[in-house]
Amino acid sequence: MLLRRFVLAAVAFGLSALPALAQSNDPSFNLVNRSGQTIMEAYASPSSDSNWGVDRLGRDVIPNGRSYALRLPPGECVYDIRVVYQDRRSEERRNVNTCQLTDVVFGQQTGGGQPGGGQPGGGQPGSGPAAQSPQGNPSFNLVNNTGRTIRELYASLSTDSNWGDDRLGQDMVATGRTYPVRLPQGDCIYDVRVVFDNNQAQERRRLNLCEVTNLTFP
Incomplete structure (x- = not known):
């Protein structure tokens, strides 16, 4: 009886660990739009890359309140993500470990980001x-x-x-x-x-x- 319980516990532990192992090197994620306007373009590239690459939406767009599954190749996990809205304003997330995320949400930042992808806290008044x-x-x-x-x-x-x-x-x-x-x-x-x-x-x-x-x- 004790041996049977040990075997069952080991099997249960192995099964519960499988999903985490399967997802550990998969950087794919859902891009969620809560910005109040349509996302026209989306770029996702490894943070080690020097350019954004192609628009991953292609002919698609992401209306406000909708999400879009971005499929990325297994391997690197740390990505930079950029979206361009219909008013041509852009917004970025840098050094995001997407292997640990299911959803990446745009439109919920705090800190008073500026149009054109402005970075909050970029400078202090009167700092020269x-x-x-x-x-x-x-x-x-x-x-x-x-x-x-x-x-x-x-x-x-x-x-x-x-x-x-x-x-x-x-x-x-x-x-x-x-x-x-x-x-x-x-x-x-x-x-x-x-x-x-x-x-x-x-x-x-x-x-x-x-x-x-x-x-x-x-």
């Missing part, structure tokens, strides 16, 4: 030069309506003295396509430069990217 510079989320979508392929993209703070690295890396942006450009939270004022496949270039200077969702060339 930083208080005079807009703070928030400068990430944007590069839209190529030029008729030529964009081969290189540079985006640097207007206070910097050089352009820095090509933010496309190995990618290119064909005419008529859109490319999400991921920039760190903080200062908003950027200079942007694109180089086309014929080596011609165009620039935009002193842009407040925190107020821009789609940056279109030309």
Whole structure:
């Protein structure tokens, strides 16, 4: 009788542990919209990645009060998530361990987030030069309506003295396509430069990217 109880207890423990093991490396989650407006775009990329990747909604949208199952490949668990609302305002969650979550809810943040993905507490009044510079989320979508392929993209703070690295890396942006450009939270004022496949270039200077969702060339 004692042996039978031990066996049953072991089986019960094993069965109860299986779901946790099965979900331990699955970063998929339900994106829940409680923002009061429709979510038009959603991006989810491992926090170790340098860009947002493709819009995971495709042709779908998420009306207020609805949820959408985002299927992500097993493996990495720590993701950055970005949504774009129908008024073109964006909102982000950073370093989220989605393997430990079922739902990720947008629209329930406190702390007075600002339109354009502003980060609460980005600066204190009267704290010097930083208080005079807009703070928030400068990430944007590069839209190529030029008729030529964009081969290189540079985006640097207007206070910097050089352009820095090509933010496309190995990618290119064909005419008529859109490319999400991921920039760190903080200062908003950027200079942007694109180089086309014929080596011609165009620039935009002193842009407040925190107020821009789609940056279109030309």
